[in-house]
Amino acid sequence: MRPERQPQNWRSEAGSRLWLSGLIAAMEHAERPEIRRQPVAPEVIVELRAQLALTASFPLSQISTLRH
Numbered sequence: 001m002r003p004e005r006q007p008q009n010w011r012s013e014a015g016s017r018l019w020l021s022g023l024i025a026a027m028e029h030a031e032r033p034e035i036r037r038q039p040v041a042p043e044v045i046v047e048l049r050a051q052l053a054l055t056a057s058f059p060l061s062q063i064s065t066l067r068h
Contacts, residue, residue, distance in 0.1 A: 029035060
């Protein structure tokens with residue numbers, strides 16, 4: 001079962017915790033052996049690269065100052 005992908009407003013403390021919980025759940029899902037053996041679809045890799053590029057393009061002034 002694949003974790004649900006829903007856009008979240010992570011700029012608040014509660015949103016940040018929710019986002020982090022979702023990330024942990026996704027990582028736990030991905031580490032399962034039966035999931036790791038499956039090939040990754042090319043469109044997922046394209047989406048991942050686009051997301052990573054977007055995250056890297058934010059100026060430092062816009063990064064949350066919340067401490068965890």
